[in-house]
Amino acid sequence: MIPFKLSNELIAQVAAHIENKKDSLLLELLEEVHYADIAEIIDELNLEEATYIIKLLDSEKTSDILTEVDDDVREKILENLSAKEIAEEIDELDTDDAADIISELPDERKQEVILELEDREHAKEIVELLRYDEDSAGGLMAKELVKVNENWNVLTCVKEMRKQAEEVTRVHSIYVVDDDDILKGRLSLKDLLTTSTRTNISDVYIPKVDYVNINDKAEDVAKVMSKYDLEAIPVVDEMKRLVGRITIDDIVDVIREEAEKDYQLAAGITQDVEADDSIWELTRARLPWLFLGLLGGIGAAAIMEGFEGMISKYAILFFFTPLIAAMAGNVGVQSSAIIVQGLANDDLKGSIKNRLIKEMLLATLNGIALAIILFIVVLIWKDSFLAALAISVSLIIVIIVAGIIGTFIPLFLDKRGIDPAIATGPFITTSNDIFGILIYFMIAKLIIGI
């Protein structure tokens, strides 16, 4: 496959065709292009051009394009469309994508669009999906699925399925329900192909079926599906009635977003920003953490001033504060990141106490190795045994404390129900900087004895 590559030439060509209103050339140019690729093109066009394309192409294609363009691009394009035009797009979409798009609209428009939807059954299902929290199984699921009654035989089942399957993009499993719509089991398409048409469904279905509850968290659904390698999972309500299904492609998005969020938090970036966002959005995501760092730095300066008396004889102590702060920060980030990742993967076993003891051992080991090097460097450089001893002993203690803080804080946050990932970034670096410098000077003072 020659992968699609977005080029400036292509974008320029599309823009030129739009300007000259060469609709047929435009249609020809875009005909063979996948909707996900057209979405990339649209992300690069201005709003008028983008709207032009959405209005020009068939809504079967544009509806899919709209699900793939950047959130802010979609918001602006939808502002440019009438409620009826939006409804035409929505009519083409599966219920989950439809609900996602409608939920982004301003409240009054939501209702206008829903009223304009042609397929009333579809509309009802979308309205139902709008009720659920977007981070829950209900918010992820689609209403499109293939279900059969346990009392049917294979022939009825195949007939019914053909009808239902037209609505469903991909059939993974056929779900078996009883007369009350309660999930009883599943059938695979493969089984259906290999069973005689007279057989009763109740004789062939697999009663063991994994499912999630409508209120389960999206993150937990992702864990279940990826742990058990599921490609689709049925969703049941409080009465165990089959209400929808979640497919793996939505879960891939959940996993990606989860990973990106953790990564950004570790790097000191709040909110979901991208390199191409505006300077204003990027500032809002970055400045608060920098401000926290500023406060930490002022705190560190205040601590150092408290030990100003040592500066005339032991200026060298002050020269090593960046080293101490950096080590405290690095160790804190390392240990917190490992804990956060362990929590995310449900990999942590054993008690908090054991974990702290292990981190202490590890930090002591690392600390001693680094302190020996530092001791030799300072001794050779300054020829002061006391200074070298003070700096390297404090380094060991600082590393141990930083490791303990880095291990404890995410575990503590997690127990409190707070996302532990916030503990990996500037939060831990800043607090470790301050603690590190304080401990450093206290121990140095003790050893040197001024």
Add this chain to the structure above:
Amino acid sequence: MIPFKLSNELIAQVAAHIENKKDSLLLELLEEVHYADIAEIIDELNLEEATYIIKLLDSEKTSDILTEVDDDVREKILENLSAKEIAEEIDELDTDDAADIISELPDERKQEVILELEDREHAKEIVELLRYDEDSAGGLMAKELVKVNENWNVLTCVKEMRKQAEEVTRVHSIYVVDDDDILKGRLSLKDLLTTSTRTNISDVYIPKVDYVNINDKAEDVAKVMSKYDLEAIPVVDEMKRLVGRITIDDIVDVIREEAEKDYQLAAGITQDVEADDSIWELTRARLPWLFLGLLGGIGAAAIMEGFEGMISKYAILFFFTPLIAAMAGNVGVQSSAIIVQGLANDDLKGSIKNRLIKEMLLATLNGIALAIILFIVVLIWKDSFLAALAISVSLIIVIIVAGIIGTFIPLFLDKRGIDPAIATGPFITTSNDIFGILIYFMIAKLIIGI
């Protein structure tokens, strides 16, 4: 669904049954447990207990269990099994999982195991897969797939499919090939169910089919599959012959691993470690980065010594070095993380120059905001206009330089074909610490004039 929860009681119970050799109780206890959950239990047992379970349970189940246990647990269990026992496990696995496990064995054992494999066709396919780099499409793919000849009709096709489908866990698409095995297109199971049996395959197949080449990188396959929401993709060789297929569950693992690796690098952890790894492994993953930080800190100390002359009159400058270093580090990590993420998502458009200009603007904006606060704090605290000016002006410059370095380095590494993610962690923090402190003192000296 009541999700499986690994409890200490369950592990103790399993261990007790093993000790008392209560095989039937053990079989009963584990019968309803999913293999992925049994793998979690085994990860907690000691080697003898783990081997006992593997030898006790049916190889249909244990083969799947072996694919799910921790790498080091698997390695030890396999050491405890004979080549014949391993071959029995391998015989049960799909070719991709089989090849993954065999590739972990020591070279001489590899051959022993392969010779013991019962199904010679299967063995040949596994040997073929062993040839490919594990980070390529060839390394991810399985040989199990359903393919039909374009010259068949639907009836022949269904018959052939039934035969092939027994070998294939999940049928996503039926691939259509010509007499030379060259990929021509695909058919969906759904289409097959809704087409008359007399129809020729060549009349109904969809000629447009996404595929990847056998040498494509795993990361790129993940991008294609998640961009186009594919659940399976065929793999072709250099002659466009169909040689295998990759399913989405393998891609989920690629995405997870990719994200974890980037996250760990950002946190200053090399290698793939987990919280439960040994202290020795964790040290190896963490110490090199800390050593880098140590070198950086010694460099910073040397720079500060060069400006020792200012210490008597402007000790305050030295108190703010941790702040300067922290800000330089934070800004560097923020900007590099955004670039690394943009590169990973193929989201970066526009030239490097434009990106640097944007980061400069952003850094200037953030820098000025923070510098104003710092200026006021220092002025009130020390009542020295010159010191306040020197510290806050240098803060602005340091932030701008840190932003530029953080933007430039990952872009540069990426152009050179080096993973830019290594630029997000201690590497960028350390270099920014040194540059930051150097710039800080140079500018302060210039402003204060000593």
